[in-house]
Amino acid sequence: QVQLVESGGGLVKPGGSLRLSCAASGFTFSDYYMSWIRQAPGKGLEWVSYISSSSSYTNYADSVKGRFTISRDNARNSLYLQMNSLRAEDTAVYYCVRRKLGSGSYYISWGQGTLVTVSS
Amino acid sequence: EIVLTQSPATLSLSPGERATLSCRASQSVSSYLAWYQHRPGQAPRLLIYDASNRATGIPARFSGSGSGTDFTLTISSLEPEDFAVYYCQQRSNWPPTFGPGTKVDIK
Numbered sequence: 001q002v003q004l005v006e007s008g009g010g011l012v013k014p015g016g017s018l019r020l021s022c023a024a025s026g027f028t029f030s031d032y033y034m035s036w037i038r039q040a041p042g043k044g045l046e047w048v049s050y051i052s053s054s055s056s057y058t059n060y061a062d063s064v065k066g067r068f069t070i071s072r073d074n075a076r077n078s079l080y081l082q083m084n085s086l087r088a089e090d091t092a093v094y095y096c097v098r099r100k101l102g103s104g105s106y107y108i109s110w111g112q113g114t115l116v117t118v119s120s
Numbered sequence: 121e122i123v124l125t126q127s128p129a130t131l132s133l134s135p136g137e138r139a140t141l142s143c144r145a146s147q148s149v150s151s152y153l154a155w156y157q158h159r160p161g162q163a164p165r166l167l168i169y170d171a172s173n174r175a176t177g178i179p180a181r182f183s184g185s186g187s188g189t190d191f192t193l194t195i196s197s198l199e200p201e202d203f204a205v206y207y208c209q210q211r212s213n214w215p216p217t218f219g220p221g222t223k224v225d226i227k
Binding site for chain 1: 152154156162163164165166169170175207209211214215216217218219220221
């Protein structure tokens with residue numbers, strides 16, 4: 001069965017950095033585009049970034065462009081999100097998400113999420 | 121960026137009742153709209169994609185309809201596990217965006 005397990009969240013000061021990881025299992029990781037989606041406390045869902053199956057393509061929300069970097073290691077079935085210059089407004093639960101094959105940006109599998117808190 | 125609005129914000133119903141949730145887009149998204157269910161403490165789950173197609177394993181009591189700017193998610197008869205927050209999401213224009221959600225709670 002498909003599993004996506006995020007880790008790496010925590011409390012960080014404004015301007016600090018954090019690296020999120022996502023361990024994937026139960027499917028052929030290298031076949032799928034992957035994304036990060038976040039949810040700030042009391043707010044809705046916000047798409048953050050995606051990476052293509054072979055890492056050829058990446059894209060970012062304007063709110064994180066230049067500060068966040070998505071990457072993957074297909075040999076380790078792992079997805080990452082390097083977050084630099086963190087701001088209070090980056091406080092959110094971050095979900096590792098598998099995109100539906102052949103259908104564009106629909107999200108077929110989600111992890112449980114990892115909480116990132118940016119506060120002094 | 122396409123803005124999605126959902127109504128009502130909260131829907132209070134009893135098990136066995138029919139739930140009708142609405143999602144409106146700020147401009148046409150054709151049929152490129154999905155619905156997700158999010159139960160507290162669980163991962164969100166894709167229910168419907170391309171406005172009316174049920175995702176794998178989704179019960180038939182969930183159905184979606186609409187095109188253009190107006191969409192509806194219908195739950196024909198609420199089961200106890202259906203009380204959750206429901207989000208719509210469009211993929212017609214970049215970036216993909218989500219609505220603010222409709223909470224279906226127990227009356």
